[in-house]
Amino acid sequence: MLITSNADQDIQIIKLSNPPTLTSATYNASNGALVITGTNLPANSAATNDIDISKLTLTGEGSSTYTLTSDDVELTSSTEFSLNLNAADQLQLAGLLNKNGTSSGGGTTYNIAAAEDWAPGADASTDIADLTGNAITVSNVAAPTLSSATYNNSTGVLTLSGSNLPAHPGSSNDIDVSKLTITGGSGSTYTLTTGDVELTSATAVSITLNSTDQSNLDSLLNKNGTASSQGTTYNIAAADDWAPGADSSTDIADLTGNAITVSNVVATEDLLLYLQSKLKKTQVTASLTLAADTLSQSIRSNLNSKGISLASKVLELTQSLPEKQTEANLNLKLATVAPNLNLAGSNGERSKDKKFLYYNIDDQGALSSFNYNPITRTGARLYDTDGDGLGDLVSVAHRDGQTGDLDGKSNGSLSLKTTAATIDLNPVFSGQDNGLLTLADPTDSTTAAALNLQASLSSSSNAANAIGYIILSAEEAADADTILKDLDQLKQRAVSLFSSLEASDVTLHDAFRFSRSLQLLNGQSIRFFSTADSILSDLTSLSDSRFSWLDHTINSDGSLAVSGNNNIAFSLSQQDTDPGLAALIAQQQHIAASLDFSAFTEGQTVSGTLYTAREASFDSLTGFYRTVDSQGRVLAADGSLIAPGEAGYTKAALLDSNRVTALDNLSVDDNKTKDADVSLTEFCCLAPFAKVNDNTFFAFDAANADGLSHFQALGDNLFGLEDTLGGGDLDYDDFILGFNFKALTT
Incomplete structure (x- = not known):
């Protein structure tokens, strides 16, 4: 404080202050x-x-x-x-x-x-x-440390807990994620690649992992809790400099004792399946997950509202195919994927109302029908292999890059995610003005459940007739007239049902059954046709006199009577039970005359009776050879695959390693019949061949010198031979052989 004064002035006080x-x-x-x-x-x-x-x-x-x-x-x-x-x-x-x-x-x-x-x-x-x-x-500066972490498998969020976590100047750089390594699985490790992140506090940070990291962690963090399904304790290790804000001269590596608690891993169990690999069976491992974990609540609720009972499990498999192999049949017990589904009624017998559904599941969890489609030759069918009337085996046909292969690419690999379901339906036939027959439940024509039918020949004409059909979906109804008038579409989409023999000049065994199993989906329409002494591929116009659409009558019991020119007729009826073992073995016979044993594995024996008959001047020796698929490809001596029509096919097909000893050198005298017991331990497709004079004939047209198929399916597991080069009279009764297989007991 400063005090000043003058003689003639008052005292002045000035306050002086120092700044802080x-x-x-x-x-x-x-x-x-x-x-x-x-x-x-x-x-x-x-x-x-x-x-x-x-x-x-x-x-x-x-x-x-x-x-x-x-x-x-x-x-x-x-x-x-x-x-x-x-x-x-x-x-x-x-x-x-x-x-x-x-x-x-x-x-x-x-x-x-x-x-x-x-x-x-x-x-x-x-x-x-x-x-x-x-x-x-x-x-009191302390080095940062980790203490634990949590990982949410469904969201991909990894949350770290620790102490003394330091921020670092700048943005999205507090934690160097590339310094973090996770241990799991069978002791395997994986270092993260997600971008760096900011801290949320000095004790926690959340990291949303990129898709690559999430995918790689699937096999490591594969079980909820703190340890993998293989028993490895989860750990997250942080290498030095994982926290850039810390003192760079101090080693802050924190490598052990940092437990990870994992949640929302979909519970899985391994399922061993068999995949055809040339003429061998290869074990592949699929996974089963709970449908409740895989499918959203909204999807499950929607199915339930429609009366659909969903299987409790979902099957997933990604598998490379053997070289040059484009198709695969996977066969699994229904009880494996759908232990909760009951096909029986209150009396313990097969409920006639309960229909089978099979679904694809895409990457977004959406469902689409995957019951068998004879045009794409993909999808699932349910069979009763033990003869109790209840379906027990699901046979799922896959083709690389086709419907059912989730990657949608022909790349030598199958990727699938599927499940089963049932629904109660009461479908009935109804006739349309354009000749189509629609089979649908009047109250639900949109749920694409499998409807099992059986066609049985009741009379034949004086000509040999090939009988086939075309299927149209409900969505194609508006274009039905156009489709039915288009020969090219008909050839592309037609499915062979069976061939009928001439009504006379034929020798038959009493055990021959001219019947075929077939399947429609609820809401689909069908129309039958026949070609006389020819096949559809021979025609150049639907005006050809050899072609005719067949007529139908709906009987009072709901079955169909189908008939055509020259007295050809057959019945068509819905089946209350699931198709049996014979239908399983016959499942590829709309493609070519062959026996499909791909559902079986080594050690399984199928027994039955072989019936043969002949009406022919030429002597023939008939046998069966193994093919790797329904297209007739065979395994050559050098291990390569040869398709019908390719050089060396006949030689490769008739190698001793391909011929089926139990079905070799089959013959019968003219106008005679014969039967014999057979036992077959096979697990691939078996196709017939016949040696007649200097010719060898096959069921696959491309394998024959005249470009004709010399075997036709006359019924399930019933084949007829045409023994003349160029087709002769195309009657396919020169040598007839049929199988009656017994139900499996194990």
């Missing part, structure tokens, strides 16, 4: 206590406002700065004030003030700067900014 300054600070990193010392620190009127904390900026690692956000405080004296920093400030300072002492790990001298007006009680007209020379002494 900072001198230094201390920071306790363990509790966030910042104590600042200075001089001439003025109080301000009112409470908790002596120091404007938002005016204080700290400098640390890399000369980066951070301005505090904690609340304003009161002075403790004219030379000191202190505050406990909020969590946000502590987090940011952990990366700046990252080493005990007065400088950072990188050598930056710590400083606290006070901007203008940092002390509101000071003279407002005076600039009190104090920006340099204010050292900070830091204590």
Whole structure:
């Protein structure tokens, strides 16, 4: 205080004040206590406002700065004030003030700067900014550590817990994710590739993993809890420098003892299936997951509202196919994928109303029908192999890149996700003006359930007739007239039912049954046709007199009577039970005359009776050879595959290794019949051949010199031979052989 006076003046008192300054600070990193010392620190009127904390900026690692956000405080004296920093400030300072002492790990001298007006009680007209020379002494800095982690398999979010986690100046760079390695599975490790992230606190950080990381962790973090299905304890290891905000001169690697708790892993169980690999069976491992974990609640609720009972499990498989193999049949017990589905009624017998459904599941979890389609030759069929009337075996036909292969590419690999279901339906036939027959439940014509039918020949004409059909979906109804008048479409879409023999001049065994099993889907329409002494591919016009559409009558019991020119007729009726073992073996006979044993495995024996008959002048020796698929490809001596029509087919087909000893050198005298017991331990397709004079004939047209198929399916597992090069009379009764297989007992 300065006092002045003059003789002629009053005394004048002038108040002089020194501006406030900072001198230094201390920071306790363990509790966030910042104590600042200075001089001439003025109080301000009112409470908790002596120091404007938002005016204080700290400098640390890399000369980066951070301005505090904690609340304003009161002075403790004219030379000191202190505050406990909020969590946000502590987090940011952990990366700046990252080493005990007065400088950072990188050598930056710590400083606290006070901007203008940092002390509101000071003279407002005076600039009190104090920006340099204010050292900070830091204590109790601790290295960052991890303690544990959680991983949500459904969202891909990995959450780390730890202590002393430091922020790092900049954005999305607090944690270097590439330094994190996860252990799981059978002890395998995987280092993450997701981009770096920001901390959410000094004790936690959440990382949403990219799709690559999520996919790679599927096999490591494969079970809920803290250990894998193989028993390995989950761990996350952090290599040195995983937290860039920490002191770079200190090794902060944290490699062990960091448990991961995994949730929302869909429970899986392994399922061993057999895949045809040339003439061998290869075991492949599929996975079964719970449908409740795989399909959304909305999808399951929607199915339930329609009366659809969904299987409790979902089958998944990704598998490479053997070289040059484009198709595969997978066969599994219905009880394996659908232990909750019951096909029986209250009396324990097959419920005639309960219909079978099979679904594809795409990557988004949406369902689409995957019951068998004879045009694409893909999809599922249900068979009763033990003869109790209840379907027990699901045979699923897959083709590379076709419907059912989720990757949609012809790339030598199958990727599938499927499940089964049932629904109660009461379908009936109804006739359309264009000659189509529609089979549908009157109250639900859209649920594509499998409807099992049997066609039985009741009379024949004086010509040999090939009988076939075309199927149209409900969506094609508007274009039906156009489709039915288009020979090219008919040839592309027609399905062979069976061939009928001439009504006379034929020798038959009493055991021959001219019947075929077939399947429609609820809501589909069908129309039958026949060609006399020819096949559809021979025709150039639907006006050809050899072609005719067949007529039908719906009987009072709901069955059909189908008839055509020259007395040809057959019945068609719905079946209350599932198709049996004979239908399973005959499942590919709409493609070519062959026996399909691909559903069986080594050690399974199928027994039955072989019936033969002959009406021919030429002697023939008939046998069967093994093919790797329904297209007739065979395994050559060098291990390569040869298709019908390719060079060397006949030689390869008739190798001793391909011929079926139990079905070799079959013959019978002219106008005679014969029967014999057979036992077959086979697990691929068996196709017939016949040696007649100097010719060898096959069921596959491309394999024959005249380009004609010399065997036709006359019924399920009933084949007829045409023994003349060029087709002769095309009667296919020169040698007839039929099988009656017994139901499996195991």
